[in-house]
Amino acid sequence: QVRLEESGGDVVRPGESLKLSCKASGFDFSSYGIHWVRQAPGKGLEWAAYVRKDGNFQNYGDSVRGRFTISRDNSRNTVYLEMNGLRVADTAMYYCTSGLMDVWGRGTTVIVSP
């Protein structure tokens, strides 16, 4: 069964750091790029970051560039999102999704609160 499963969400203070994980199963993980997409409460979807299948190319949305780092470990079938300098505005459900966005995880919740 093709599956993505996020973990690592938590409640943190502004300025703190957090690292999310996205574990894949049921498909050839190393053949696909992976995105992180987030959704603030009651809001639309926002693309945050992308990592190419080989891990050698990354790109970021304007609101997270310079603070977030996406990486992957193909030996562990896992993509990571390291988030530094967190802001209240980063509060959201964070989803990982396949390169074509046809497979989504269930999300992990990040709350940034003073």
Added chain:
Amino acid sequence: QSALTQPASVSGSPGQSISISCSGSSSDIGAYDAVSWFQQQPGEAPKLIIYKVTNRSPGIPARFSGSKSGNTASLSISGLQPEDEANYHCSSHAGNSTVFGGGTKVTVL
């Protein structure tokens, strides 16, 4: 990376047809045939229903269709069903990034 523009809400009665617009620019929708549409039920992850402007994902009923003209894409639902009540999001490739719309709430009256 400006967000795409969608109407906040659209409604229709069962059996009717509705359309949701997604307005972008010559840097995203107008530049690439890479528009996707997602259906999201409350409390659930988004589900891809249309990709590359017009292609339905496996298992998606034929009443869902996508189109594009210039910088605007559209999702049409014909023969609206109660289970179609959900939030719908458009997205487009935009160079080295992806942009989403703000989402449209579809209500079946």
